[in-house]
Amino acid sequence: MCGISGIYAFTQEGRDVIQRLPDSTDALQLRGPDSGGHFTHGSVGLGHRRLSIIDVSDVACQPMVDETARYTIVFNGEIFNYQELKKQLLDKGYTFFSQSDTEVLLKYYMEEGPSFLKKLNGFFAFAIYDKEEETLFVARDRMGVKPLLMFQDEDKLVFASEMKSLLAFGIPRKLDYVSLYEYLQLNYIPAPASIFKGVKKLMPGHYFMVGKKGKVEIKRWYKIPYDEKKAKKNDLSYEAQQKKLVDLMDGAVQRRMIADVPLGAFLSGGIDSSVIVALASRHTQQLNTFSIGYKDEPFFDETKYAKLVAEKYKTNHTVFSLTNNDLYEHLFRAIDYIDEPFADSSALAVNILSHYTRQKVTVALSGDGADELFAGYNKHMAEYKVRQGGFLAETVTALLPLWEMMPKSRNSSFGNRIRQFQRFAEGMNLSAKDRYWRWASFATENDAKSLLSGKAKRILSKDVYKKRRQKILSHLSQKGDINEVLYTDMQLVLPNDMLTKVDLMSMANSLEVRTPFLDYKVVNFAFSLPQSSKIDGGMKKKIVQDAFRGMLPPELYKRPKHGFEVPLLKWFQNELRPMIMDDLLSDAFIEEQGVFNLKEIQRLKAQLFSSNPGDIHARIWALVVFQHWWKKWMA
Structure with a gap:
């Protein structure tokens, strides 16, 4: 690397x-x-x-x-x-x-x-x-x-x-x-x-x-060999598909364990990283594994599940147990390395995991890519249910005015569910292309445009934007299935968000990260599978869960997928408030810069510091990252 x-x-x-x-x-x-x-x-x-x-x-x-x-x-x-x-x-x-x-x-x-x-x-x-x-x-x-x-x-x-x-x-x-x-x-x-x-x-x-x-x-020179008709007619039985996936993944992991320096694996406690650890343990006597624990955010702490996998495979396991203060101390180091605006806040967690992992190994295996290949995100289940239709989908959509009034937050089960209901209801009434773009976004086109100054709006080329967007969404149709959504994820979300995040944050710490799920043989196989092998009404990432069920602790199958949400809102309302109000989003800087609409920035700040900030922190974070980048590279 x-x-x-x-x-x-x-x-x-x-x-x-x-x-x-x-x-x-x-x-x-x-x-x-x-x-x-x-x-x-x-x-x-x-x-x-x-x-x-x-x-x-x-x-x-x-x-x-x-x-x-x-x-x-x-x-x-x-x-x-x-x-x-x-x-x-x-x-x-x-x-x-x-x-x-x-x-x-x-x-x-x-x-x-x-x-x-x-x-x-x-x-x-x-x-x-x-x-x-x-x-x-x-x-x-x-x-x-x-x-x-x-x-x-x-x-x-x-x-x-x-x-x-x-x-x-x-x-x-x-x-x-x-x-x-x-x-x-x-x-x-x-x-x-x-x-x-x-x-x-x-x-x-x-x-x-x-x-x-x-x-x-x-x-x-390469294009994912996806043919919807061939995928639907895949002649392998579901049991044979599972066996082939295990064999392909085992080969992918084994190939990625070649190194003349210390090697380990990230272990989050989720299915994907646990699969990697289970397979890697076949090819080394004692694998080094690494997890992050969040002392101040128990809702997101998954270290107990990671520990179950580590104990099963007798890995040399290290848990980096962090406070929000530990995360905050690494915040500016992370965004200072970014040389193009990039506001996926989970990059902060990847940065700190890479920082501590690099102290022990030079190469780490990761489970990245499985969600995009095999339909592992909540948006995939939502898309599946939209395309299936039915009473429940229509009821959630009919209650959109209720979801819009209720408090929403990613930091609690109830608030996150309300947020998901609202996004589902909004998407249900859109075309396949518009729905994909909406669910891939943190802000609507109108919300984004409202942030721009009059000068910026005049410079903005609507035709160029439409052409870019149309090209990204060209594989989506009203009558296709989840595979075309996953194919689009492989063109948009995976390389531009997920892989960019891991590359930036691992390289900022001189750590090489290897991704067995993205072995081209695994990818080609994944897109030869029908939708039914990947998702149904009750299970996301179906074939991955079923194929490796015998290798993983059963507790991993009895819990919701939480991921991790960096405590941005707490920081914005406390430690970062002076930076927002007096520096990066100050009225004087916004006016001098001439890129953003001052009134809209003032409105967002007022909402951020109100008693009901909602989900505004993701949009504020995008502005903070951009402004930090602007001062370093454009001022």
């Missing part, structure tokens, strides 16, 4: 920018604290920061050049089947000077060119320069586990693992108001757009090639 950056210059002005490469690379130091290096040749520069995982010797450092000095690679990620690929190359007469997966990656490209991507099992973003042809090849993994941003103008193309590294090349910082509008709804910015005009995210499963004449060609 590392960080990469690079430049391909088209003009002399572009070549002058190559001198900024060391600054760009240094900006990635937390991603790769072990070593760093640079390569330049004519119009091309490549930079690398290394977090040593496989072959920790100096011979595996990057940028790595092959023996002929024709090809040079910088690589962020891991190739889990590299030993198998290496054997194939040895049989063809290749020799190796290291034990790293980086060298295997480089030489397989030398052997086959871009087509070799389909043979890779892993997560990655990498760049390979061919000195003879003067071409630059840059690729991103299938699911978008590893990030890659790029900017192109008439003088150059630059790319990097993080925005801060890209900005070190001196690119223009022009706010994209369509991206801001999306952010105010979703709390993150969907790819390929970014917060800056001109900066794009290379989409998952895509690569680009730059030629010496400056031509840039982007191609898609």
Whole structure:
């Protein structure tokens, strides 16, 4: 796991920018604290920061050049089947000077060119320069586990693992108001757009090639093989599907346990992380596992369930028992690392878990991805019930005026249920596309637009927004089933929210996180399954729960899924109140900045500090994160 950056210059002005490469690379130091290096040749520069995982010797450092000095690679990620690929190359007469997966990656490209991507099992973003042809090849993994941003103008193309590294090349910082509008709804910015005009995210499963004449060609090399008709006609029995899932997951976990440094696993006490621990325990005598406990938030504390799994599999288990004050102390460290507005507040918990886990291991396994693949979220059950219809769904919808009047909160069972009833009732009356967007959002389009100043509204391009939204929602229909919702989650929620969160917060702590559920063989299999294998009226993530039932403590099946809600409201009304009122959301700063509607900000602040703040804290958090980002990167 590392960080990469690079430049391909088209003009002399572009070549002058190559001198900024060391600054760009240094900006990635937390991603790769072990070593760093640079390569330049004519119009091309490549930079690398290394977090040593496989072959920790100096011979595996990057940028790595092959023996002929024709090809040079910088690589962020891991190739889990590299030993198998290496054997194939040895049989063809290749020799190796290291034990790293980086060298295997480089030489397989030398052997086959871009087509070799389909043979890779892993997560990655990498760049390979061919000195003879003067071409630059840059690729991103299938699911978008590893990030890659790029900017192109008439003088150059630059790319990097993080925005801060890209900005070190001196690119223009022009706010994209369509991206801001999306952010105010979703709390993150969907790819390929970014917060800056001109900066794009290379989409998952895509690569680009730059030629010496400056031509840039982007191609898609992987697409989830989802066919609704084939999924509905899957000829495997449900029992056979379960067995195949266990086998595929066991292989995915085993592949991800290859490391030359200490390895462990996150263990939340939920089904997904418990599955990973159960399978990983098959392949090591004593697995290190890590959980967070919340002393001040017993409603969200799930450590007793994690302990049951740890005891069953005799893991070396560590519980980091935290107070709200512990979380608060890490708050600014987390948001200070964010170089594009990102307001999923659970990132704070991931950050602190990564911080403490890194003190004991360098690699951690995680259960991320299972909810998007197998329908594990409450919104999936709600969508299922909407599409099924019936008396209960219609009754909840008819009572919308009642839900709107009642108090709502994520921090209690009753308040959270009322919140869910209201969202369900609102969604029931929408089309499939509008409902998906509404349930993916924290604010409606109108609420987000009301936050913008008159100037910002004038700049906002409605046509660009509509095109972006339509593309994201293009796979949804009125007559389809849950699989098309999950497919959309895999394009939107997973790479832009969940994986971005884990990458940012783990890399801020120099920790590599591996996600077995996102092994492409597991993903391909998941989308060959019919809806009935994933969800019914009584169970979400059905096949995962059933397939691993015999491996997990029964107590895990007898409890609601809570997740974790950072105590933002308490902080806003106490510790963070001066920062909100006198700094980031002060009237003077809002007026000077000219981005937001002062009256609407004042209204939100009044609601926040009232006796009935409701669910306003998620929207306030999005504003706080944006303003903190603005002061650091735009002021």
